[in-house]
Amino acid sequence: MTDLLTIGELSVRSGVAPSALRYYERLGLIRADRTGGNQRRYARAELRRVAFIRISQQVGVSLDEIRAALESLPGGRTPSPQDWERLSASWRGRLDERIRLLTKLRDDLDGCIGCGCLSLQRCTLNNPGDALAGEGPGARLMLPRPVSSDGE
Numbered sequence: 001m002t003d004l005l006t007i008g009e010l011s012v013r014s015g016v017a018p019s020a021l022r023y024y025e026r027l028g029l030i031r032a033d034r035t036g037g038n039q040r041r042y043a044r045a046e047l048r049r050v051a052f053i054r055i056s057q058q059v060g061v062s063l064d065e066i067r068a069a070l071e072s073l074p075g076g077r078t079p080s081p082q083d084w085e086r087l088s089a090s091w092r093g094r095l096d097e098r099i100r101l102l103t104k105l106r107d108d109l110d111g112c113i114g115c116g117c118l119s120l121q122r123c124t125l126n127n128p129g130d131a132l133a134g135e136g137p138g139a140r141l142m143l144p145r146p147v148s149s150d151g152e
Contacts, residue, residue: 010046029049048079060094069087
């Protein structure tokens with residue numbers, strides 16, 4: 001077994017489409033060597049970088065943040081368990097908030113049937129007349145409410 005993988009082999013092993021791998025490479029998230037025929041060859045260690053990228057994305061970390069995290073590693077090496085612990089700790093607050101929002105969404109959807117709620121008066125997504133437009137975009141009733149300057 002060779003230590004280098006073709007893009008097809010990396011795709012099969014990682015579960016990531018070749019087009020996404022080329023995109024990750026273009027962003028500097030993974031690295032490939034080139035053969036004399038200009039074909040990509042990836043070190044097996046790139047499998048761990050791709051896994052790190054996929055897991056980080058699945059928990060809501062942007063590709064820019066992932067790139068910064070990978071660039072913070074000495075010599076551009078693959079993240080170790082200690083690196084993952086340090087990096088994930090910096091994302092913990094955001095993950096906790098995301099879990100809270102997902103739990104709220106799940107619990108609020110328990111009262112819905114089909115495409116509507118049992119009661120639009122209690123619906124957490126209902127915003128008659130777009131009354132909450134001044135608070136910003138998105139489902140304002142699901143998002144954390146802004147705190148006013150007087151603490152209310």
